[in-house]
Amino acid sequence: MKLSVNISTHASAVVTVEFTDEKLAQIAEDLGVEVDALTVDDLTDAIYETMETPGICAQCAGWGRDYGLELGDEWEIDDDPKEKNPDYRGIRIVK
Numbered sequence: 001m002k003l004s005v006n007i008s009t010h011a012s013a014v015v016t017v018e019f020t021d022e023k024l025a026q027i028a029e030d031l032g033v034e035v036d037a038l039t040v041d042d043l044t045d046a047i048y049e050t051m052e053t054p055g056i057c058a059q060c061a062g063w064g065r066d067y068g069l070e071l072g073d074e075w076e077i078d079d080d081p082k083e084k085n086p087d088y089r090g091i092r093i094v095k
Contacts, residue, residue: 011071012078013054016094017047040091041081047091048077 019027021035027046028035053075062068079090086092 013075015051015053017051019043019046019050040089040093043091044077051075 023046024035024038027042028038031038031042033042054071056069056071061070077090080088083089
């Protein structure tokens with residue numbers, strides 16, 4: 001007997017998002033704050049608009065094989081705004 005079985009798992013990734021000074025100024029202006037007062041939480045919407053999310057190549061996805069692997073289309077930022085240590089936040093400033 002041969003069975004086709006749907007299975008799932010969790011996938012995660014780290015992406016780098018970069019903003020120009022002009023974009024940061026626009027975000028700050030829209031929020032009515034100075035650029036220096038922006039927090040990573042203020043950038044969440046801009047991050048979603050800007051980030052490039054990972055995908056899987058055809059070979060890794062199982063093209064032409066008896067199995068298939070795919071990623072969902074929607075990614076969520078994995079962040080806990082209550083975390084006080086910035087090193088453990090899901091959104092971190094890279095220096």
